[in-house]
Amino acid sequence: MTTNSEYRVYTAQSRPDLWPDWNDESHPFSTIWANFLRGDLTDDFYLSKIRNYEELRKFQFFIVRQSPTEPETLVAFAQSIPFFWPELEATGGRTGLSSHPEVLQSLPDGGYDTILSRGVEQCLVRQGLPPLAAPFTDDQARDSTRKSNNRPNALSALSIAVxxxxxxxxxxxxxxxxxxxxARETGLEVLVVPLxxxxxxxxxxxxxxxYVTWKRGFGPTMGPVGPILAGDGGRVVNGKPCLPFDPWLRKHVSLGGHVVKVARNSIGLWGGYEIIPH
Ligand SMILES: CC(C)(COP(=O)(O)OP(=O)(O)OC[C@H]1O[C@@H](n2cnc3c(N)ncnc32)[C@H](O)[C@@H]1OP(=O)(O)O)[C@@H](O)C(=O)NCCC(=O)NCCS
Known part of the structure; x- marks a missing residue:
């Protein structure tokens, strides 16, 4: 997939050789994550195994910088995973979401961890393979959907690293x-982000x-009991919407995403992020 003359996008399907060697500590992508964003059992166990499954490889992306005078450089890596979301199907898919927004609350409280294990385990079931692992968390144990062999109807982002x-x-x-x-090309109706x-x-x-209610330019300031919010609750100020304080959340909101819920049992929280209409 060509993006522009300087940067090219590949997938793990088209360029499996670009997959980072996570055991190589000198590889720049091995050290890119802040500690609080990585390193739990689910992450360590499942993330690297995604490359083993043909149907998941096309959802793993690499950006390579190309120059006529230098060797190609891997500059960005992103992972996502398709999954079956039964509540979305029951409500009529993407179009049903507008009249039943409460369906978004059915995204698992385990957030990133549950959706990663659900996506990989469902992929195995569809191929008639045994489970890769027993659940690591209570939320994963409650997630009976991980045993479903239904075709995926949604895509979840997992990570982006530049x-x-x-x-x-x-x-x-x-x-x-x-x-x-x-997501569009493979008929997945919604893109969600466990942000x-x-x-x-x-x-x-x-x-x-x-934290997710903090707005840029309005908080936080340090008060006697720690950071306090000096925000406006998300209203429009001077004709401009107040975007979130957190830069990564702000990026998603500025692109049309909105926060659905906090996933307390996840590495992060759920941000709902809808795909561009077909
Ligand atoms: C998060 C990340 C992918 C953003 O990449 P990027 O190319 O800088 O993306 P953008 O230019 O669109 O930046 C988005 C915003 O984040 C800010 N930002 C970028 N990196 C940041 C960092 N490390 N810390 C704080 N803010 C950061 C940018 O200034 C920008 O804010 P703005 O809207 O006010 O300009 C990159 O910082 C990264 O790889 N971080 C390490 C991995 C990670 O934490 N990924 C996110 C969780 S999946």
Missing amino acids: LPEWRSKGLAEMMLGCMKAA RPTRKADFPTVDISD
Whole structure:
């Protein structure tokens, strides 16, 4: 898939050789994650195994910088996973969401961890293979949908990582565009994001439910009991909508996403993010 003359997008299907070697600690993508965004049991177990399944490879993306004078450089990597969401199907799919927005609340409280294990385990069931692992968390154990052999009807983003020297060039947005396109092309009706806010770790004592309401330019300021919000509750100010304080959440909201719920048993929280209409 060509994106422009400088950057090319590939998938793990078209260029399996680009998959990072996670055991190689000198690989730049091995050290890109802040500790609070990585390293739980589900993440460690499932994430690297996605490459083993043909039907999942086309949802893993690489951006390579190409130059006539230098060797190609891998500059960004993104992962996503298709999954079957029974409540979405029961409500009539994407079109049913507008009249039944409460369906969004059926996304699992385990967020990233549950959707990652659900997506991989459902892929195995569809291929007639035994489960890869018993549930690691209570939320995964409650997630009986992981045993479903139904065709996926939704895509979940899992991660986007851009090497530091290539940030702020629109590559993260390009990756989200790739996920939307892949969802459209494969008939997946909705793209959801179990979002991991990149600045949350700077405010460890703030409840995540409060943190996601912080708006850019309005908070936080440090009060006697720690960070306090000096925000406006999300109203329009001077004709402009107040976007979230967290830069990664802000990116998704500015592209049309909206927060659905907090997933307390996840590495991050759920952000609902709808695909561009076909
Ligand atoms: C998050 C990430 C993919 C963003 O990539 P990017 O190319 O900088 O994306 P954008 O240019 O669209 O930046 C989005 C916003 O995040 C900000 N930002 C980028 N990197 C940031 C960082 N490390 N810390 C805080 N803010 C950051 C940008 O300034 C921008 O804010 P703005 O809207 O005010 O301009 C990149 O920072 C990254 O790879 N981080 C490490 C992996 C990670 O945490 N991924 C997110 C969880 S899946």
